[in-house]
Amino acid sequence: MSVERVDVAVVGAGAMGAATAWHLARAGRDVEVFEQFEPGHVRGASHGASRNFNVAYTEPEYLAWLRDAEVLWRELEAEADRPLLTTTVVVTHGPGVDHAATAAAISAAGLAAEVLDRHEAASRWPGLRFDGPVLHNPRAGRLDADASVAAFLSGAARAGARTRWNSAVTDIEVHGDDDVRFTATDAAGSRRVHARRLVCTAGAWTAKTLAGVRGATLPALRVTQEQPAHFRPLDAAASWPGFNHHPSADDAATAGFAAVVYGMQTPGQGLKAGWHAAGPEVDPDRRSFVPDPALTAALVRYASEWLPGVDATDVSEITCTYTSTVDARFVLERFGPVVVGAGFSGHGFKFTPVVGRTLAALAAA
Numbered sequence: 001m002s003v004e005r006v007d008v009a010v011v012g013a014g015a016m017g018a019a020t021a022w023h024l025a026r027a028g029r030d031v032e033v034f035e036q037f038e039p040g041h042v043r044g045a046s047h048g049a050s051r052n053f054n055v056a057y058t059e060p061e062y063l064a065w066l067r068d069a070e071v072l073w074r075e076l077e078a079e080a081d082r083p084l085l086t087t088t089v090v091v092t093h094g095p096g097v098d099h100a101a102t103a104a105a106i107s108a109a110g111l112a113a114e115v116l117d118r119h120e121a122a123s124r125w126p127g128l129r130f131d132g133p134v135l136h137n138p139r140a141g142r143l144d145a146d147a148s149v150a151a152f153l154s155g156a157a158r159a160g161a162r163t164r165w166n167s168a169v170t171d172i173e174v175h176g177d178d179d180v181r182f183t184a185t186d187a188a189g190s191r192r193v194h195a196r197r198l199v200c201t202a203g204a205w206t207a208k209t210l211a212g213v214r215g216a217t218l219p220a221l222r223v224t225q226e227q228p229a230h231f232r233p234l235d236a237a238a239s240w241p242g243f244n245h246h247p248s249a250d251d252a253a254t255a256g257f258a259a260v261v262y263g264m265q266t267p268g269q270g271l272k273a274g275w276h277a278a279g280p281e282v283d284p285d286r287r288s289f290v291p292d293p294a295l296t297a298a299l300v301r302y303a304s305e306w307l308p309g310v311d312a313t314d315v316s317e318i319t320c321t322y323t324s325t326v327d328a329r330f331v332l333e334r335f336g337p338v339v340v341g342a343g344f345s346g347h348g349f350k351f352t353p354v355v356g357r358t359l360a361a362l363a364a365a
Contacts, residue, residue, distance in 0.1 A: 001183075002191040006032045008363050009182070009195040011169045011209060013039075014046035015145065015349055016341045017201035018152035019356025022076075024363060025159035032193075033153070033161060034184055036168040036205070040146065043284065044203045045321050050266040051143040051349040052242040053085055055111050056092045056135055058102050063109035065354045072353035073143070080151035083144070088265065089241040090140035091121065091128070094254055096246030099135045112139045125241055127233065127271070127309020131253060142242055142264050145349060152356070172198065172338070174214045180337040197363040199339040204284035204321040206342040215335040221342055222324050225282045227291040228274025229317045230266060231303050231310035238309060240265035245306065258298050261306075271310050273303060277322055277346050284321055291317045322346055330355065334362045 008024055010017045013035035024031045037043055053073075055066050073085040092099070099115045106113035114136050116124075121134035153163055167186040174180050180198045183190050202209045204223045210216045233240070242264035247254030263273035278295060282288075296317060303312035322345035325331060331342040332355070339362045341355060348355065 004184075004191055004193045006030055006193060006195050008032075008197045008199060009034060009180075009193060010199045010201060012200065012202040012205070013149075013153060013163055013165075014044055014201065014203055015149050015152070015352045016344060016355050016359065017199070018149050018156065019352045020199050020201060020341070020359040020363070021156040021161045021163075022152040022159075023356050023360035025156040025161035027360065027364065029364065031156065031161040033156070033163040034167045034169050035163065035165050038165055043321075045323065045345055046145060046149050046203070046349075047320065048145045048266075048318070049147075049269065050264050050272055051145050052090055052244070052262060052264050053141045053143050053350045054090045054092075054242060054244060054347075055106055055113075055137050055140045056090065056097075056102055056244065058105040060105075060109065063106065063111065065351050067110065069351050069354045070139075072357070076148070076151050076155065076353060079155050082147060082151065084148050084151060085141055085143050087139060087141040088239070090137050090243065091125065091241045092135040092137075092244045092246065093121070093130050093132060094246035095132060095248040095251040096254070096260070097135070099133045103135055106137065111137070113137055127238055127240055127307065128243060129306045129308055140242065143349060148352065169209060172210065172213050174336050174338065177336055195337070197337050197339060199341065199359055199363050201341045201359070203342070204323045206323065206340065210338070210340065213335075213338060216338050216340065217335070218340065218342070219325050219331060221331075222326075223282055223284055224277060224279040224322045224324070225287050225289075225319055226274060226277070226279040226322050227295055227317055227319050228272055229296070229299055229315045230270035230272050231307065231312060232270050232314035233310050235309065240271055240309070257302070258295060261302060270316070271307065273299060273307065275299065277324060279322070282321070287319075287321070289319050291319060332358050332362070334365070339363045
């Protein structure tokens with residue numbers, strides 16, 4: 001078996017792996033990205049054309065990351081010469097969130113926030129129904145996920161990084177603090193790769209990829225199949241904010257929700273809406289790609305009750321994976337020569353360039 005040597009190997013060419021490679025390559029590192037599937041595949045969590053750049057956090061560390069992320073997204077846009085982050089506004093409503101406290105935390109972090117009453121919100125965004133106060137974040141918006149991943153990888157390539165598509169990584173072995181070895185297999189056969197660092201950003205395949213790797217102790221990672229959908233807007237020219245709707249078990253109007261609801265406009269596809277982390281647990285190699293009919297029915301019912309600006313009967317479903325930790329905190333760790341980034345699903349995409357920076361710093365140390 002042939003042997004190849006590289007300074008840093010990145011396993012997984014989704015958003016976080018692509019951003020890590022971008023940072024490393026621009027810093028002059030020798031980087032090779034290994035992706036087990038083809039470009040633009042839909043088996044994981046990074047595909048699609050829309051993600052909310054939502055700033056409705058109360059934790060200072062997340063808010064600081066958001067400030068940095070906005071700067072880095074604009075830097076990537078300028079480098080790629082294409083729009084990636086569109087300022088659309090994001091609104092947060094529902095009884096499951098303290099709007100005033102969240103607005104205060106966001107404002108203290110130097111980001112824009114205001115609380116509107118439901119009448120003012122309804123006059124601005126008639127496609128949504130509100131029954132209480134609404135947190136308005138005017139600097140928030142929508143990210144183009146597919147274009148962002150492509151931009152990171154293209155930028156990394158211009159700086160010298162290489163991406164190996166349809167190249168599966170197995171048999172990872174740690175041989176020292178600066179020595180990790182693995183087998184990469186593609187259509188041309190298998191070869192052994194020796195690297196100083198390996199960064200695992202394999203999403204739903206993280207636990208499988210690192211199984212048996214000495215010293216790599218991960219928290220529990222739950223992989224689920226999620227199923228957002230696009231609804232046809234009644235007014236094709238209408239402009240929509242991104243939104244998050246937080247239910248409460250004590251509120252009769254929302255107690256029956258399957259989970260928090262999120263949504264945003266996806267140009268050319270309609271209004272995207274979905275349950276946050278409500279799907280069934282799956283094996284990423286054996287999932288059905290078939291939406292759960294009960295969750296679909298509940299989402300259609302939600303649209304009919306809370307999204308007056310769409311035709312709730314005109315729905316197009318999609319599926320993806322979430323990989324989540326118990327407390328929704330990200331895994332950003334180094335175990336000897338192995339760096340791990342995992343557990344981003346549901347709220348990680350907006351932080352992608354900062355996560356990539358963090359993982360690159362761990363790999364460079």
